[in-house]
Amino acid sequence: MLKPPGDGWSAVDVGESDMTVFRRDNVYAKCCGPAGVAELAAERDRIRWLSGTGLPGATVLDWLESADGGCLTTSAVPGVPGDALPSSAYVRAMGGLGRVLRELHSVQDCPFERPLAEVIASAADVVRRGAVNPAFLTDEWRKVAPEELLAEVVAESTYVESVLEPVVCHGDACLPNIFFDPDTLEVTGLIDLGRLGIADRYADLALTTIQLHDEWCADPAPFLEAYGVPDPDPRRLHFFRLLDPLTWG
Structure with a gap:
């Protein structure tokens, strides 16, 4: 190395x-x-x-x-990662996060792509190799064979493709990858961009909202309001929350 x-x-x-x-x-x-x-x-x-x-x-x-x-x-990016913020900062930080993610999703002319078919193919490879990390799965999903989880993803992909909203996605928009000014609680930087590219906006929304719920124990409503989608599609949220953990391995 x-x-x-x-x-x-x-x-x-x-x-x-x-x-x-x-x-x-x-x-x-x-x-x-x-x-x-x-x-x-x-x-x-x-x-x-x-x-x-x-x-x-x-x-x-x-x-x-x-x-x-x-x-x-x-x-180095100034500020602190989202998973290091105190609970008193969560509501204001969600506002800043929603605004910057919407701004990212509005950028034009991105040369990088993450086609859904390729992401699903990557998940299929991880499952085939038996490399799914159970730590990334919910308690409920750990009770199900990875092959069955993948089959659910494949079956639901037709619907997701039919309503696809391609934008520039971060690709791994979890709290440790988003830095905030500890005083203003505005976003100071996005890091770990290896998966950045054109994808459905819900690829980011699903991961961010579940992180807010799991890591902050917070209702993501302020984030979704600031982003501009107060009533997200629950079907797409579930799809991308299930797909993401199958792609790491």
């Missing part, structure tokens, strides 16, 4: 990625072995694209690639 150049780096133990993350002052370095270079380069390109939209996030500072792997160096 390639390592960041120079001294003074400290390992950061965060996230679910196979990448190794280091920090030095206000700079992060994400490193990988040869097998992860394509994935890390794709994230690099998405960070660069987002930084050109005016939306808050990191900026790419350096990229190294060799036979040992790759290393992406980015600026």
